[in-house]
Amino acid sequence: MTSNFRCGLISAAMLLIHANAAEAHIVAARLGDFYTGALHPLTDVQDIVLWIAMGVLAGSLGSTKGRWLILVFPLGLLAGSALGHRFGVASTGLADAAMMLALGLMLAAAARIPTSLLCPLAFGLAVIRGAANGVDLGPETDRLLFATGLVCMGYVVMTLTMALTLAFRSTAPDGSASWRTIAIRALGGWIAAIGLMMAGLVLAS
Amino acid sequence: MTAIRYLRLALLLFAMIVLPSALSAHEAAMGVLEFREVRPGAFIGRWTMEPSIGAARVDLRVPSHCLLRLPEMNCGQKGLVGSITIGNLGSNMSVVLIKVIPITGEPRSYTISTANPVVSILGTGAPTLEAWIELAKVYVNYGIDHILLGADHLLFVLGLIWIVGGGWRLVKTITAFTIGHSASLAAAAFGLIGVPERPLNACIALSIAFVGVEIVKQQRGETGLTARHPWAVAFTFGLVHGIGFAGALAGLGLERRLLPAALLFFNVGVEIGQLAFVLLVLALIWAHRRLDAALPRWGEALPAYVIGSVSMFWFFGRIARVFAAI
Numbered sequence: 001m002t003s004n005f006r007c008g009l010i011s012a013a014m015l016l017i018h019a020n021a022a023e024a025h026i027v028a029a030r031l032g033d034f035y036t037g038a039l040h041p042l043t044d045v046q047d048i049v050l051w052i053a054m055g056v057l058a059g060s061l062g063s064t065k066g067r068w069l070i071l072v073f074p075l076g077l078l079a080g081s082a083l084g085h086r087f088g089v090a091s092t093g094l095a096d097a098a099m100m101l102a103l104g105l106m107l108a109a110a111a112r113i114p115t116s117l118l119c120p121l122a123f124g125l126a127v128i129r130g131a132a133n134g135v136d137l138g139p140e141t142d143r144l145l146f147a148t149g150l151v152c153m154g155y156v157v158m159t160l161t162m163a164l165t166l167a168f169r170s171t172a173p174d175g176s177a178s179w180r181t182i183a184i185r186a187l188g189g190w191i192a193a194i195g196l197m198m199a200g201l202v203l204a205s
Numbered sequence: 206m207t208a209i210r211y212l213r214l215a216l217l218l219f220a221m222i223v224l225p226s227a228l229s230a231h232e233a234a235m236g237v238l239e240f241r242e243v244r245p246g247a248f249i250g251r252w253t254m255e256p257s258i259g260a261a262r263v264d265l266r267v268p269s270h271c272l273l274r275l276p277e278m279n280c281g282q283k284g285l286v287g288s289i290t291i292g293n294l295g296s297n298m299s300v301v302l303i304k305v306i307p308i309t310g311e312p313r314s315y316t317i318s319t320a321n322p323v324v325s326i327l328g329t330g331a332p333t334l335e336a337w338i339e340l341a342k343v344y345v346n347y348g349i350d351h352i353l354l355g356a357d358h359l360l361f362v363l364g365l366i367w368i369v370g371g372g373w374r375l376v377k378t379i380t381a382f383t384i385g386h387s388a389s390l391a392a393a394a395f396g397l398i399g400v401p402e403r404p405l406n407a408c409i410a411l412s413i414a415f416v417g418v419e420i421v422k423q424q425r426g427e428t429g430l431t432a433r434h435p436w437a438v439a440f441t442f443g444l445v446h447g448i449g450f451a452g453a454l455a456g457l458g459l460e461r462r463l464l465p466a467a468l469l470f471f472n473v474g475v476e477i478g479q480l481a482f483v484l485l486v487l488a489l490i491w492a493h494r495r496l497d498a499a500l501p502r503w504g505e506a507l508p509a510y511v512i513g514s515v516s517m518f519w520f521f522g523r524i525a526r527v528f529a530a531i
């Protein structure tokens with residue numbers, strides 16, 4: 001790998017990590033604060049990767065465990081949004097990277113997490129990301145509408161991701177693990193790798 | 206029977222308000238601005254009637270490709286195509302008449318007012334391909350925005366999906382709603398029917414309450430009118446909702462010759478938004494089934510009561526506004 005290519009790769013990664021919310025502000029001008037809140041997470045790579053990782057992890061554990069997150073995750077986002085506004089706390093790059101690494105490793109190891117651990121994990125993640133989304137809003141933003149949009153998007157993304165994972169992870173008629181299960185574990189490996197790379201970049205900068 | 210009575214009441218209320226409404230004239234702080242084309246795409250503008258706030262204080266916004274430095278305005282090869290608006294309309298200046306006098310062809314006038322804050326200009330000559338693309342872009346986007354911001358329309362569609370479920374019945378129902386609102390949108394936009402906005406909005410809220418009642422009846426094991434003839438209910442209330450869409454279109458001060466095309470593009474936008482919403486709801490229903498995530502027995506009626514309560518809240522608020530305006 002040449003040094004130019006390496007530099008380019010690192011720069012691209014840095015740009016992705018520091019994706020800003022400019023697109024969401026265009027939405028704000030056009031469709032109001034509900035849609036700003038709904039689309040705000042989609043402008044941030046941390047949200048996209050972490051939400052999907054959580055959804056895939058919950059979906060891979062089966063519907064009995066996963067369905068709790070339909071309620072828990074949006075509630076966590078709501079709590080985080082309120083906390084972010086009240087105390088001005090936001091997630092750090094290192095915390096996001098650590099969460100990505102942890103979720104990725106759990107997926108890769110196909111860890112059988114009990115519901116009593118899955119729910120607090122999802123709630124904690126949602127609180128941290130909710131705070132990160134709600135912390136840097138301008139005074140002109142209607143916070144209630146923004147939070148409602150964020151919570152609705154959390155519900156939609158989590159529900160659809162879990163259901164799609166369940167549908168994808170079909171086992172063979174004899175009950176043996178199919179290539180699909182292996183694909184989900186490989187995805188976990190990728191998520192862990194992204195987390196590790198992000199942590200390295202944050203520490204290096 | 207109650208459902209039929211309810212539908213009759215809604216239709217009666219609708220019929221009472223579907224009467225061309227008279228316009229009441231009132232004195233306005235008016236200005237008249239004339240743009241005369243001196244060479245293709247280049248205009249000289251002058252105030253033939255200056256507004257009371259003074260010409261210099263008028264915040265005139267022209268299409269982004271036009272360079273405005275009164276008395277000159279240069280729109281280049283593209284010509285004067287796009288939206289014109291005034292940012293500071295108010296009680297001191299409520300109406301501005303804009304006259305465009307092209308080198309060739311008939312002069313045209315556009316009225317910008319607090320009721321019609323934006324006018325769309327397709328061009329002074331024969332419409333070019335660029336002008337049509339511009340028009341399509343503006344009105345398809347406007348249609349999408351209108352349906353996505355119209356929580357009442359979306360709530361009605363959600364209620365229909367809730368009652369009908371999926372499959373061909375849903376396709377027929379949504380198609381009937383589309384035909385209904387497209388027909389009344391066209392009729393209202395062409396001035397065949399005139400409906401005062403405030404009572405119409407109250408009627409739209411009532412249509413959602415009707416769907417809420419129908420959901421409750423279905424959950425009690427009764428077969429309501431919507432469950433029996435979903436397409437008829439969707440078509441009937443589609444007519445009501447379509448006039449509501451036309452109200453949004455009327456606020457743009459369209460040229461008469463552009464109206465059919467703008468109407469088509471606006472309707473396409475509304476359909477895109479509606480289809481996206483229906484697909485999202487169907488995807489979520491599928492996801493809930495896949496996850497075996499259903500509401501507990503005690504909470505089954507909750508969505509219907511939420512829909513009903515929200516719609517009645519809107520209805521009383523909108524009725525209050527009707528009486529406040531009298």
